Amino acid sequence: AVLSGDPLFMEFARLDDKAKKIKRAKKTFESERQNNETLYNKIKSNIPNIKNEISQMEADSKKVASYGLEENGRIKITPIDWKEKIENTKDLGQAVIDKKLLVLKKPVGQEVYLGNVNGLELFGMLISKQNGDMEVDLHFRGQHLYLVTSSVDPTAQGTAINATINKIESLIEKRKEDLDRSEKNLVKYKELSQGVWGKQDEYD
Secondary structure, three states, X not given: OOOOOOHHHHHHHHHHHHHHHHHHHHHHHHXXXXXXXXXXXXXXXXXXXXXXXXXXXXXXXXXXXXXXXXXXXXXXXXXXXXXXXXXXXXXXXXXXXHHHHHHOOOOOOOEEEEEEEOXXXXXXXXXXXXXXXXXXXXXXXXXXXXXXXXOOOHXXXXXXXXXXXXXXXXXXXXXXXXXXXXXXXXXXXXXHHOOOOOOHHHHO
């Protein structure tokens, strides 16, 4: 019939092809709408977490800064309740390295309190790396948790402590940028998830 050019059959074939295309387009639209709705819900549920992180870090930032500033404007690093004599960055690094030896004797995954620096508690924890080696993970815990680079060099270790304390403000700014981006995306994906398919009349 197609070869003979039957007008009725040709029209039927054309309409059938059009209907299939519309159905495929409808399916694609619904899939994208559901994806956008999923993204909207995910972002919406995560925004309170970001706000909470910012609040926690702002409280920690205020606490560490309360110990004063150096002449260069950086926060003055002040070890608290350490038995060791700590007069400089290298001394602090050596004290941490010495205490990490105690962590090596503890079970994997157990937090060990090492000391307090600027009102934040420093912990060590033995972890197992993918290659099977053991390593001491360091982190500060205030209202929020901050990872600290671990080193076997006293000066490098003390510098890592200093850097972690002083980068809290930059972490806050980064999370504020994340919050701003999330709030904009929330509006974007809400609109997309509530969109109406432009060819619904043809589909009906």
